[in-house]
Amino acid sequence: MEALLDFAQGPLFRLTFAIMILGLLRILILDIVGMVEAYRKAGDKSIPWGLTISRTLEWLFPVKRILNHRPIYSIISILFHIGLIITPIFLFAHVRLWEQGVGFGWWTLSPQVADTLTITTIVFGLLLFLGRVGVSRARALSRPQDYLWPVLLIIPFISGYLCANMGVSPAVYQASMLVHVLSGELIFVALPFTKIAHCVLMPFSQLVSVLAWKFPARVDEDVATTLDKKGAPV
Amino acid sequence: MNRVHVVKTILWALVGLGLAVAISRFAFGLGATTNLTDATPWGLWIGFDVMAGVALAAGGFVITAVFYMMRRKEFHPMVRPAVLTAFLGYVAVVFSLLVDLGLPWNIWHMMIYWNPHSPLFEVGWCVMLYTTVLLLEFSPVPLESTSRYAKIRTFLMKFRFPLVLLGIMLSTLHQSSLGSLFLIMPFKLHPLWYTKILPILFFISAVGLGLMMVSFESLVSGWIYRKKPETHLVAKLGKAAVWVLGVFLIVRFVDLGIAGKLGLIFAGSWESFLFVAEILIMAVIPMIIFANPATRNRVGWQWAGSFMVVFGAVFNRINVGGLTMVSTTGDAYFPSWMEFAISFGVVSFMILIFLFAIEKFHIWEEQPRELEADPHAKPRFSRAGEVWLGAPAVAGRTKYSFAFVLALAIGFAIMPGKKLHSGGIENVPVEAARGGDTLYVDGNRDGYGVAFKHEFHIDTLGGDQSCVRCHHMNMPMDFASGCFNCHSQMYQAVDAFKHDWHASPSGGNVACNECHAEGENRTAASAKSCESCHTDLIPAGATIEIESYMAPAYTDAMHDMCIGCHREVNQQRAELPEQKDLALCGTCHTTAGPEYLRADVRERLKRPEFNRVVMPGLSLEDGK
Structure with missing residues (x-):
């Protein structure tokens, strides 16, 4: 168990964390490069910048949408996101590990706030999962990863809470820590390759759609050639 | 995946691994990254990257000499690739040197604080000047792609001939001065390699290697892009190499004979084995291949012959650069995997730039066309996620970046954490008094x-x-x-x-x-x-x-x-x-x-x- 924990906290952590950071950077760069290329090729270069930016901001900070659209779901989702992002980054124990490992740390949450955020994340994550399963309209739109993600995301929160607060014996502590670390690492690895990649792609979601519909001039002929229907009506 | 994609994916992965190690090298130091010691301060990075890198770049000055000075116009297709190879070779040398230097940020010191008595001073200046010359020699090629820089290009073209002359002169100086470097360690270097004419031997072997490096590079890049091999040119270069390598062998053995060291070849020691292997691979076998018209004109034999000279010359430089010092220092140095990762990473990066230049600029007579980059190729979908893989150019980019990211992450993961954190300080447990x-x-x-x-x-x-x-x-x-x-x-x-x-x-x-x-x-x-x-x-x-x-x-x-x-x-x-x-x-x-x-x-x-x-x-x- 201890050897496994050492491995999970050492090489496996470095591997998965690097995959997450570099993988996110990779899709971000690929995304931007793709957009630049689309813009260069575009026949019509007029971009409604004002509208695009305001829509992007609306989606990034969905204050307006809370009350218009399914208010309960929106509030749960927003609180879940806040806990999900803030807690791991500003948790004292995590920052302490960065201080020891790379030599620098940053501002941290007090234990009480961290505990509250952890519990809200767990509860709202569960509610989101139940919403997926329970609402038939949501079920119809869902892929397997949509059910798996809320569950996977709250596993490190549950195990982390257990480690941080329960007066458990060292053996239970280590088992719980192992679950915490391994589930966290699974999230790291899966993050850049699944829908969770929206954590970096979100700011470009509106711009991508705007650019994607700018077809290059005479692209219809290329499409026809590719489909072996040159000259025929497409 | 086609050949170009496979090669590029592997190269990007090697670059990723090398970059991970380079980060650790600069963050934690040489002690944590290498197996170098006080007794063996020069390792793989000097023996392979610097010594062999300079030697492998010899193709540049050899081919320009053949083309511009001997006016052998038939070698025109090889001039641009050779100059580019030489330039990238020198850039690789500079990169590796910066990794190997303990205080790389002081590299500019040699420009201000002159020490004309130091062989390294000459080596440093030659590398600096020749890299600049190669850059100026090559830069008209990328500049011709747009008319915007036409004036600069015409200006540079005026100096083409003086630049070529300067390049040949600096190479002559520099190839030999790497040999001079080892004249100051007569007691460290094994007697079979230590000789006062080491600079001359370095120069002659560099000429032979230059001819074969250009051939090998032509064969390999042609294979990657499925281009018809330049068999007739390689055969001519091979024929020339036979003479050069012949002169090298005569000088080498006559020198050993005069010094009375020939007996050491049969001493049955580790060094005598290295010597025989080096001579056979670098000179004797390739000479047999290229002297015989039946094998000289066959592509397969050309691959074998040119590769042997390239490998043998690298082997020779590594032998001089450290392998034959092992019995004197008693320090059984073997490079750590991290040293290999940096070396391969730097070389891979240079090959990628080479391939990029071949695709984008007029390096070859006929620019290679990427088969998958056909605008009318059918789109493909990934089987797992049913995600559109997009236009083939995007498919390549997706693959390369994935290989790069994965290798970089693996590099971070397999680094020996404890060794890094100790800054290379030995882990020596204490026992009781x-x-x-x-x-x-x-x-x-x-x-x-x-x-x-x-x-x-x-x-x-x-x-x-x-x-x-x-x-x-x-x-x-x-x-x-x-x-x-x-x-x-x-x-x-x-x-x-x-x-x-x-x-x-x-x-x-x-x-x-x-x-x-x-x-x-x-x-x-x-x-x-x-x-x-x-x-x-x-x-x-x-x-x-x-x-x-x-x-x-x-x-x-x-x-x-x-x-x-x-x-x-x-x-x-x-x-x-x-x-x-x-x-x-x-x-x-x-x-x-x-x-x-x-x-x-x-x-x-x-x-x-x-x-x-x-x-x-x-x-x-x-x-x-």
């Missing part, structure tokens, strides 16, 4: 130690009451614990508290909340003091105050303890009766003859007279 009234203090058991008169110190300092004067901390259930219990590493500070041991089920089996207060962040501040459980941890009257539980390294602790006390004692005494000043370095650190060493240690350390023994004026046999 042995003896009775006199203790022999030799923590790392290397045969050099201190004969410490323990009983004498007890008597002098006041009997049993005086233990706490030195023994400032007890292990649990112990009294006057030995130094090695906490100061358990020779050269590194150690955490004597061992938090993880306390929290481990197989160790102390203590739950978090037994020490740390509830509702607070778990830090040293929120924890109970050690003495609240271990009541006898600090003995009453201990004179050394514990500031933290990071126990200094054994060597530091011992020096502080002995010197600190003796300095005080010296101040109290008016004079030192018959006894030397034990607070002075030279009192203990005296050169000792081999008779002070155990035979096996003497054998292991090779040169006992260079080491210093620590013996304060008495030997163990005295027992005083």
Whole structure:
């Protein structure tokens, strides 16, 4: 168990964390490069910048949408996101590990706030999962990863809470820590390759759609050639 | 995936791995990344990257000489690739040198602070000037792609011929001066390689290698892009190489004969094996291949012949650069995987730039067309996610970046964390002092130690009451614990508290909340003091105050303890009766003859007279 924990906290952590950071950077760069290329090729270069930016901001900070659209779901989702992002980054124990490992740390949450955020994340994550399963309209739109993600995301929160607060014996502590670390690492690895990649792609979601519909001039002929229907009506 | 994609994916992965290691090299230093030692300060990066890199770049000056000076116009298709290869070769040398230098940010010093007596000064200047010349020689090629830079291009083209001449001159200087570098180590380099004409040998072999490197590069890049091999040109270069390599062999053996060293070839030693292998691979076998018209014109034989010369010449440079010094230094250096990763990463990066240039600029007579980049190719979908893989250009980009990211992450993961954090400081555990009234203090058991008169110190300092004067901390259930219990590493500070041991089920089996207060962040501040459980941890009257539980390294602790006390004692005494000043370095650190060493240690350390023994004026046999 201890050897496994050492491995999970050492090489496996470095591997998965690097995959997450570099993988996110990779899709971000690929995304931007793709957009630049689309813009260069575009026949019509007029971009409604004002509208695009305001829509992007609306989606990034969905204050307006809370009350218009399914208010309960929106509030749960927003609180879940806040806990999900803030807690791991500003948790004292995590920052302490960065201080020891790379030599620098940053501002941290007090234990009480961290505990509250952890519990809200767990509860709202569960509610989101139940919403997926329970609402038939949501079920119809869902892929397997949509059910798996809320569950996977709250596993490190549950195990982390257990480690941080329960007066458990060292053996239970280590088992719980192992679950915490391994589930966290699974999230790291899966993050850049699944829908969770929206954590970096979100700011470009509106711009991508705007650019994607700018077809290059005479692209219809290329499409026809590719489909072996040159000259025929497409 | 087609051939280009496979090759590029592998190269990007190697670049990723190399980059991970390069980051660790600059963050943690050479000691943590390489297997280099004081006895072997030049390793793979010098032997392969710098020495062989310069040699492999020789194609540039050889082909430009053939084309511009001998006016052999048929070699025109090879000029641009050769100059580009040479340029990238030199850039690779510069990269590797920066990685290898201890203080790379001082590289500019040689431009201001001249030391004309140093061979490295000449090497440095030549690399700098020739890289600039190659850049100027090559830059018209990328500039011709847009008309915007036409003026600059025309300006540069005016100086083409002087630049070529300057390039050939600098190469001649530089290829040979890498050989001159080793003239200053006649006792380190094996006699089969050490000769006063080493610079001349380096130059001749560079010419032969240059011819074959251009051939090999032409064959490989042609294979990658499925281009018809330039067989007739390679055959001509091969024919020329036979003459050059022939001259090389004659000079090499005549020189050995005059020096009377020919017998060493048959000595049956490791070096004689290296020598024979080097001569066969680098010169003899390729000469047979390219001298015979039947094999010279066949592509398969051309691959074999040119590869052997390239491999053999690299082998030769590595031999001179360090492999044949091993028996002199007695330091069995083998590069760490991280050194290999950097070398391969730098080379891969240069090949990628080469392929990029071939695709984008007019390097070849006919620019290669990427098969998958056909705008009318059918789109493809990934089987797993049903995701559109997009236009083929995007598919390539997706694959390369994935390979790069994955390799970079794996690089970070497999780095030896402990070695990195120790900054390359050796992990040497300490063993207990042995003896009775006199203790022999030799923590790392290397045969050099201190004969410490323990009983004498007890008597002098006041009997049993005086233990706490030195023994400032007890292990649990112990009294006057030995130094090695906490100061358990020779050269590194150690955490004597061992938090993880306390929290481990197989160790102390203590739950978090037994020490740390509830509702607070778990830090040293929120924890109970050690003495609240271990009541006898600090003995009453201990004179050394514990500031933290990071126990200094054994060597530091011992020096502080002995010197600190003796300095005080010296101040109290008016004079030192018959006894030397034990607070002075030279009192203990005296050169000792081999008779002070155990035979096996003497054998292991090779040169006992260079080491210093620590013996304060008495030997163990005295027992005083």
